[in-house]
Amino acid sequence: MRLSSPSRRRSSWRRSATAALAVALLTGAGVAAPPSMAAALPHETAQGSALRSVAELSARRLATGDLVAAAKWGTGSPVDDPARERQVLDSAADRAGELGADPWLTRLVFRDQIEANKAVQRGLHRLWRDHLSGAPAERPRLDDVRKEIDRLNEALVRAIADSAPYRRAAPLCRVALAASAGRVSRERSLDALHVTALAGSLKSVCGSRRQHAE
Template sequence: MQSWPCSSSARPRPPRPGPLLVLRRTTAGTPGSARSSTFRHSASPRRNSSPPPKWFTGSPVDDPLREKQVLATAARQAGEAGADPDTTVRIFRDQIDANKEVQRALHTRWDADSSRAPESSPDLTEVRREINRVSADLVRAIADSAAARAAPSCGGTLTATKALVRRDRHFDRLRAQALTRALGSVCAQGVFWK
């Protein structure tokens, strides 16, 4: 059995709201003084701390209805928080796509070698509750970080923060690639590392 969440040397740890880690810290304090903290909050896909529940249910990774609900909720919350709904939806879409890339890769691994598959399933209801909480925090972080995301230094800050997140969370190659995908639309200049 493979240890979770990221590499064989990583100890399991409680779930942390990955996508927020980057954005929340970017806007804390004076402009630029805590940029990497905010960016760190949005730097990783919304859920990466337990096995994907869909592995245990046999449900497909793609769930267009659920994705549509998540994106509609994000757009509505963005309007309420003073964030641009279109930008928020783009960032959320990147997060969802990154998460699905991880799930597909893990399912493929586990299909090929069931001894590496997790033995127990997280509760899907609890997972969705956590995702909803983290998503609401991410919308607020997007609203709070508009200036930092529009700054010319956004790409560099995000790149540096990505390295910190990868190191701090002991991301393996799969999760590092997903991290890159998840951050594609964070900076206002657009996708800068896909």
């Protein structure tokens, strides 16, 4: 029996992860999407380019979850931080209003971002508890990490505002977003934890006030 090489296995896993990400984003809006949909997603258009910025910034923001997890590891600090979360949500909504974007939808997207970031933190803490050898040897300063998160928050609010014209047709938006998120996932070689979190962080991007009210 011929065994596959590690590089082939990694490539196969990335294709499977991309398919799973596409299915999660597409079916989140009730769009039928078999796993083969990932291979059929369109090449990037102006819409895809705008949504790619949202996906890329979301992935970069998720990466800070690794740093926050390391900063809190072994300190007894909880993953949940309601005061900080309210601050981020209020700031994002206020900034969206200043940019002429929808504060309500922006707040929804950032709520998803926060929950996805916490999912990464919890996942890493579970992993480190089970495999102490993989736990971080050093802890970054949480205040420094939060400064980077704040910079990404500003960029993400702008990206959400800039992508508004391309998010009006939800089904088409979902397809373009899935394509962009899949490319970001492949380029960053995200693992299963971060692929799942990325899908969660983007689930409200193509929504609307009416859809979420129903």
